[in-house]
Amino acid sequence: MRTQRLALLRQPLQRRAESTARRLRVKHGVPPAPSFIPEPEIKQDHIIYNPPSSLPNVYHTPTKFLPASDPRRPASTSPAAVATAGTASTDAAAPIDLSPTALLARAKLGPAPSTLPLVSAPHERRYHLTQADVSELRRLRAEDHKQWTVKRLAQKFECSEAFVRLCAFSVEAKAEQDQKIDAIRNRWGRTKREAREERGRRREQWGEA
Numbered sequence: 001m002r003t004q005r006l007a008l009l010r011q012p013l014q015r016r017a018e019s020t021a022r023r024l025r026v027k028h029g030v031p032p033a034p035s036f037i038p039e040p041e042i043k044q045d046h047i048i049y050n051p052p053s054s055l056p057n058v059y060h061t062p063t064k065f066l067p068a069s070d071p072r073r074p075a076s077t078s079p080a081a082v083a084t085a086g087t088a089s090t091d092a093a094a095p096i097d098l099s100p101t102a103l104l105a106r107a108k109l110g111p112a113p114s115t116l117p118l119v120s121a122p123h124e125r126r127y128h129l130t131q132a133d134v135s136e137l138r139r140l141r142a143e144d145h146k147q148w149t150v151k152r153l154a155q156k157f158e159c160s161e162a163f164v165r166l167c168a169f170s171v172e173a174k175a176e177q178d179q180k181i182d183a184i185r186n187r188w189g190r191t192k193r194e195a196r197e198e199r200g201r202r203r204e205q206w207g208e209a
Contacts, residue, residue: 134167141168
């Protein structure tokens with residue numbers, strides 16, 4: 001008896017899966033939704049939109065169903081009542097096309113600013129480099145590409161890194177980068193190598209379709 005009890009305790013908890021729910025629905029004979037039952041005299045050739053039922057959302061509660069003491073009620077009326085949130089509201093005021101919770105938050109935070117703050121300074125293109133500057137940039141890049149990296153040259157000449165790569169392309173730096181990539185690829189396993197090769201074959205077939 002004790003062994004049987006221990007065996008029952010060690011068994012995993014049973015959880016209802018999708019297949020179990022389907023069997024129960026068939027067993028109980030739950031009828032389908034009325035919109036899914038086709039009418040014999042009408043040929044249905046359209047898409048049926050029948051979303052599942054859900055719980056009511058507090059953020060979409062109509063003003064009519066809010067209690068008189070609810071703080072969202074004065075915020076869901078006219079803009080004048082939004083400014084004086086907390087006072088009694090009149091039903092004759094025209095509602096705003098926003099949820100009561102959003103209007104209450106706007107009343108507490110104040111009006112939105114007319115202009116939004118800038119996240120970063122606007123980028124302005126500059127054409128200040130002369131031919132002599134470009135020649136000097138190319139000379140430094142060809143002289144020592146490890147010391148004069150793309151980022152350092154961009155800071156020195158106050159230009160973008162894309163411009164440095166465009167006008168001062170370094171073959172030695174490209175070869176060193178290719179060697180690093182080849183060394184990383186040599187450490188790949190069989191699964192990853194086959195996956196990358198398959199990805200390359202699919203990419204080649206993009207323009208053939």
